[in-house]
Amino acid sequence: MGKNLKMKSARVALDFSQKDLADAVGVTRQTINAIEQGDYNPTIRLCRAICKILGKSLDDIFGEEE
Amino acid sequence: MGKNLKMKSARVALDFSQKDLADAVGVTRQTINAIEQGDYNPTIRLCRAICKILGKSLDDIFGEEE
DNA sequence: AAAATAAGTATAATATACTTGACATTATAT
DNA sequence: ATATAATGTCAAGTATATTATACTTATTTT
Secondary structure (H helix, E strand, C coil): CCCCHHHHHHHHHCCCCHHHHHHHHCCCHHHHHHHHHCCCCCEHHHHHHHHHHHCCCHHHHHCCCC | CCCCHHHHHHHHHCCCCHHHHHHHHCCCHHHHHHHHHCCCCCEHHHHHHHHHHHCCCHHHHHCCCC
16 A cells, blocks of 8 residues: 555645644544555545545545555 | 445446445445445445446545535 | 345454554754 | 654554344345
8 A cells, every 4th residue: 555645745735744634633643644654544434534624535635546 | 424325326327236346346245235324434445446346436426424 | 926136234253443652763943 | 962843653452344144125037
C-alpha cells in the first residue's frame, strides 16, 4: 500500500497538523499518520469524515490506489 | 446507518446477485448483504473493489450518508 | 406443488482497524 | 544550543469488520 500524499497535501494546505486533523475527525494522531503512511486502510466512515474536514471528495482523496 | 440503495441498484442493473458481486470482489455474500443493509461500514479497500466491479466511482456509491 | 435460487438475519470465531502510551527523529522556533 | 512542536514507529490492548455455518423467507422455475 502506497502513501496517501493527496491526503497529506490537502491537510497541509489547510495548515493542519496530523493531530489537528485527528481531533477534528475524532481519531488518534497515530491513526491519521498510519493512513498517510499507507500502513492500513480506514473504514469508509472515517474516510468520509476526513474528506468532510478537508473539503474534498472521496474520489479526490481515496480515489486511486497508488 | 441507512441502507445503501445506490449500491443495490447498480448491482441489479448489471444483473448481479449478491453472491455474484461477493465472488467478483472476494468477500462473502453476507458481507455484501450487510453493506447493502447498512449494518456495518466496509473498509476503503473493499469499497474500491466494489466500485471497480460496478463501474462506478466512490462518490457514486459511497458518497453521502443517507 | 415442489425444487431451486436469491435475499435477509443470527451467532460464534477470526482478522484487522483503531486506541493508548511510549520513545526517537526531524523540523522550527527562542 | 535548547526547547517545542510535528512526525514516524512499535507493542499491547480493545472495538469492529469479515468469515463460516446455519436457518428462514421470498421469488422464480419446472
